[in-house]
Amino acid sequence: xxxxxxxxxxxxxxxxxxxxxxxxxxxxxxxxxxxxxxxxxxxxxxxxxxxxxxxxxxxxxxxxxxxxxxxxxxxxxxxxxxxxxxxxxxxxxxxxxxxxxxxxxxxxxxxxxxxxxxxxxxxxxxxxxxxxxxxxxxxxxxxxxxxxxxxxxxxxxxxxxxxxxxxxxxxxxxxxxxxxxxxxxxxxxxxxxxxxxxxxxxxxxxxxxxxxxxxxxxxxxxxxxxxxxxxxxxxxxxxxxxxxxxxxxxxxxxxxxxxxxxxxxxxxxxxxxxxxxxxxxxxxxxxxxxxxxxxxxxxxxxxxxxxxxxxxxxxxxxxxxxxxxxxxxxxxxxxxxxxxxxxxxxxxxxxxxxxxxxxxxxxxxxxxxxxxxxxxxxxxxxxxxxxxxxxxxxxxxxxxxxxxxxxxxxxxxxxxxxxxxxxxxxxxxxxxxxxxxxxxxxxxxxxxxxxxxxxxxxxxxxxxxxxxxxxxxxxxxxxxxxxxxxxxxxxxxxxxxxxxxxxxxxxxxxxxxxxxxxxxxxxxxxxxxxxxxxxxx
Amino acid sequence: xxxxxxxxxxxxxxxxxxxxxxxxxxxxxxxxxxxxxxxxxxxxxxxxxxxxxxxxxxxxxxxxxxxxxxxxxxxxxxxxxxxxxxxxxxxxxxxxxxxxxxxxxxxxxxxxxxxxxxxxxxxxxxxxxxxxxxxxxxxxxxxxxxxxxxxxxxxxxxxxxxxxxxxxxxxxxxxxxxxxxxxxxxxxxxxxxxxxxxxxxxxxxxxxxxxxxxxxxxxxxxxxxxxxxxxxxxxxxxxxxxxxxxxxxxxxxxxxxxxxxxxxxxxxxxxxxxxxxxxxxxxxxxxxxxxxxxxxxxxxxxxxxxxxxxxxxxxxxxxxxxxxxxxxxxxxxx
Numbered sequence: 001x002x003x004x005x006x007x008x009x010x011x012x013x014x015x016x017x018x019x020x021x022x023x024x025x026x027x028x029x030x031x032x033x034x035x036x037x038x039x040x041x042x043x044x045x046x047x048x049x050x051x052x053x054x055x056x057x058x059x060x061x062x063x064x065x066x067x068x069x070x071x072x073x074x075x076x077x078x079x080x081x082x083x084x085x086x087x088x089x090x091x092x093x094x095x096x097x098x099x100x101x102x103x104x105x106x107x108x109x110x111x112x113x114x115x116x117x118x119x120x121x122x123x124x125x126x127x128x129x130x131x132x133x134x135x136x137x138x139x140x141x142x143x144x145x146x147x148x149x150x151x152x153x154x155x156x157x158x159x160x161x162x163x164x165x166x167x168x169x170x171x172x173x174x175x176x177x178x179x180x181x182x183x184x185x186x187x188x189x190x191x192x193x194x195x196x197x198x199x200x201x202x203x204x205x206x207x208x209x210x211x212x213x214x215x216x217x218x219x220x221x222x223x224x225x226x227x228x229x230x231x232x233x234x235x236x237x238x239x240x241x242x243x244x245x246x247x248x249x250x251x252x253x254x255x256x257x258x259x260x261x262x263x264x265x266x267x268x269x270x271x272x273x274x275x276x277x278x279x280x281x282x283x284x285x286x287x288x289x290x291x292x293x294x295x296x297x298x299x300x301x302x303x304x305x306x307x308x309x310x311x312x313x314x315x316x317x318x319x320x321x322x323x324x325x326x327x328x329x330x331x332x333x334x335x336x337x338x339x340x341x342x343x344x345x346x347x348x349x350x351x352x353x354x355x356x357x358x359x360x361x362x363x364x365x366x367x368x369x370x371x372x373x374x375x376x377x378x379x380x381x382x383x384x385x386x387x388x389x390x391x392x393x394x395x396x397x398x399x400x401x402x403x404x405x406x407x408x409x410x411x412x413x414x415x416x417x418x419x420x421x422x423x424x425x426x427x428x429x430x431x432x433x434x435x436x437x438x439x440x441x442x443x444x445x446x447x448x449x450x451x452x453x454x455x456x457x458x459x460x461x462x463x464x465x466x467x468x469x470x471x472x473x474x475x476x477x478x479x480x481x482x483x484x485x486x487x488x489x490x491x492x493x494x495x496x497x498x499x500x501x502x503x504x505x506x507x508x509x510x511x512x513x514x515x516x517x518x519x520x521x522x523x524x525x526x527x528x529x530x531x532x533x534x535x536x537x
Numbered sequence: 538x539x540x541x542x543x544x545x546x547x548x549x550x551x552x553x554x555x556x557x558x559x560x561x562x563x564x565x566x567x568x569x570x571x572x573x574x575x576x577x578x579x580x581x582x583x584x585x586x587x588x589x590x591x592x593x594x595x596x597x598x599x600x601x602x603x604x605x606x607x608x609x610x611x612x613x614x615x616x617x618x619x620x621x622x623x624x625x626x627x628x629x630x631x632x633x634x635x636x637x638x639x640x641x642x643x644x645x646x647x648x649x650x651x652x653x654x655x656x657x658x659x660x661x662x663x664x665x666x667x668x669x670x671x672x673x674x675x676x677x678x679x680x681x682x683x684x685x686x687x688x689x690x691x692x693x694x695x696x697x698x699x700x701x702x703x704x705x706x707x708x709x710x711x712x713x714x715x716x717x718x719x720x721x722x723x724x725x726x727x728x729x730x731x732x733x734x735x736x737x738x739x740x741x742x743x744x745x746x747x748x749x750x751x752x753x754x755x756x757x758x759x760x761x762x763x764x765x766x767x768x769x770x771x772x773x774x775x776x777x778x779x780x781x782x783x784x785x786x787x788x789x790x791x792x793x794x795x796x797x798x799x800x801x802x803x804x805x806x807x808x809x810x811x812x813x814x815x816x817x818x819x820x821x822x823x824x825x826x827x828x829x830x831x832x833x834x835x836x837x838x839x840x841x842x843x844x845x846x847x848x849x850x851x852x853x854x855x856x857x858x859x860x861x862x863x864x865x866x867x868x869x870x871x
Binding site: 430432433435436437438439440441442443444446450451454455 | 585586587606607608609610611612613614616618620621622623624633634637638681685
């Protein structure tokens with residue numbers, strides 16, 4: 001038992017130390033150490049540079065605005081999902097999750113197709129902040145709907161009815177009763193959205209052009225374009241500080257969420273829409289969901305098809321050789337993505353499930369700290385992780401040029417998700433069940449095999465699906481560590497988008513469509529396995 | 538035979554069990570009766586091996602099993618919320634203990650069918666747990682507990698979450714089932730009627746202490762104190778002073794069997810008899826319909842409150858004459 005527990009703690013701690021703490025610490029040192037001593041000049045350079053200050057300011061306000069817009073866009077959906085039962089609800093709910101695991105590169109290209117210079121709607125928002133906002137809302141709306149809707153669907157509607165009977169109108173009842181009760185969920189979801197938009201990379205890189213850059217994009221540019229490591233490191237430090245602050249707020253509210261609400265089973269709360277007004281609300285929400293979630297994806301598919309020669313862009317994907325030396329056939333990129341995602345999933349499951357077991361079966365401040373430690377990679381920008389690995393992992397074995405670095409980095413990004421999805425499932429095994437098994441004659445080992453394992457098996461399957469989808473779409477870290485001859489799908493898409501011509505654009509759309517189809521299939525598959533109401537972010 | 542010897546258990550500052558001595562003979566059904574928080578569930582958990590006592594020991598046929606892990610005791614425990622395994626169907630739950638004991642698939646299948654028949658759920662093997670009604674879940678939990686034929690069957694408020702009519706039917710069935718399988722049973726409840734219906738002996742627990750263990754008849758005849766008397770639902774209790782075997786209640790003088798000094802006089806329902814020729818007159822304040830009788834709240838001439846059962850509905854203000862039967866009068870000194 002002792003050895004088992006030591007191993008359970010040792011695996012995640014060891015993995016995160018070598019592949020996360022050490023690389024990130026190396027970046028800090030790279031920024032601070034100059035000629036054997038501490039050197040703070042890069043920080044001064046960042047603070048005195050008007051353009052870099054502009055980047056920091058832009059990062060902050062666009063994240064705040066994106067978060068506010070996402071919450072606003074998500075609340076009506078959360079309400080309808082929480083309060084009504086209607087046909088196709090499950091499918092819609094799964095569909096809503098698709099954008100969240102969609103590769104940022106695909107989201108970028110989808111909005112380029114929808115609201116770019118050749119917009120089918122005739123709305124050209126290219127190079128404006130609005131196209132970035134639209135993509136951010138699309139990408140993150142599921143986080144808010146899942147988290148807020150999850151809590152909302154268990155809130156006793158009689159509380160609001162009591163307020164109504166005491167003379168409050170609909171809006172007052174919502175504002176004074178429901179909203180305060182939902183606040184912990186809104187803040188928690190908002191923090192996560194803020195975190196994602198604060199470290200937004202792929203979307204900004206594709207949609208922001210040269211006009212807009214977040215810290216994340218700037219770190220990438222400073223490293224790959226200007227080769228200015230100290231400035232990049234200083235920027236990474238600034239970003240890390242901001243991210244840690246947000247994570248702290250998040251974890252505070254996470255803990256508050258666990259206490260003191262009288263919650264009802266979901267079925268007792270949701271009902272079929274009965275009045276015309278309610279039917280209108282549900283129908284309106286479905287139309288609205290179609291507009292903000294389905295439309296961008298549909299346009300992506302449409303643009304991947306050529307009007308004259310329907311499958312031209314797809315066929316072009318299978319043809320090799322386009323002159324450039326670094327060119328790798330798209331088919332090969334798909335192959336790379338698949339084996340990398342498979343390996344990353346395996347690593348993420350081993351590390352993540354061990355960690356989840358530790359978190360689920362222990363309590364107290366030590367367990368909470370460990371839990372927060374596991375969340376750190378989620379809060380660290382992918383670019384920082386990729387950058388750090390590139391700087392640090394040359395000793396004792398030089399992993400920097402090794403293609404295995406990609407699945408390792410992807411696993412690192414996926415681990416927090418695996419932990420968050422698995423812990424509630426593992427915790428849902430009530431101690432009572434283990435006790436019941438014990439009095440029926442099951443030894444501790446047998447209890448684990450008969451009770452814990454079968455229940456955790458579903459968490460394992462769900463986590464595997466998510467880890468796989470995350471790895472397929474990962475762009476930030478990969479953009480640093482992928483070698484020119486082993487691109488993944490998102491990297492190949494980004495490269496195609498950077499080339500001129502309708503054929504390249506069409507191929508990028510076709511590849512995005514394939515990537516979208518694969519991730520959507522994985523998400524829908526996972527949703528069938530998903531145990532209701534648990535594992536929400 | 539189960540022997541609990543001087544069991545004590547505390548959780549932080551709370552004393553859950555304090556020096557409990559209790560025996561359950563083979564084939565006997567003992568009910569542990571007490572209000573919530575009296576330590577009933579803890580007693581079961583300690584005996585089953587899910588908790589280790591701070592002091593004292595648990596013996597089975599004089600062999601100490603205090604440190605034997607729960608899974609090796611062959612004591613069955615039915616949980617208050619049933620704790621059915623949600624990922625297994627009815628047969629998977631009922632057959633669990635048999636599989637743990639190493640039964641072959643066909644043995645398990647055979648025994649599961651047998652036990653399901655015993656609890657009246659024949660043919661329900663493949664039902665999922667979340668499709669069961671409250672009463673069915675209760676029966677499945679009982680079947681799961683009984684299937685491996687445990688040496689001792691323990692039940693923690695097994696009827697607690699069921700509605701009244703179902704409870705009254707099931708308690709009788711439970712008794713019959715225990716009779717048929719000749720089990721040794723420890724039955725925890727907070728319901729005095731349930732305890733009296735099922736138990737050969739009742740052990741009353743309060744704040745982790747065993748107050749009294751006796752047959753239902755003895756408990757009824759001679760509750761060991763005010764707590765037990767109140768818990769049995771005897772509502773007519775008066776503080777008085779005993780002098781030479783007599784106590785003056787203000788409106789009547791009754792014989793008491795306690796030494797001189799302060800005491801509590803309890804008039805059981807059978808002590809109060811409506812009688813036209815009775816010497817005591819009470820005035821009705823109000824009444825409650827109880828199905829086969831009415832319970833009248835009345836006031837004596839000296840202003841004491843007295844509850845009396847009457848066959849017809851009494852009217853407020855109505856005067857009733859009663860007499861006291863000494864056989865129903867109890868005197869308690871604590």
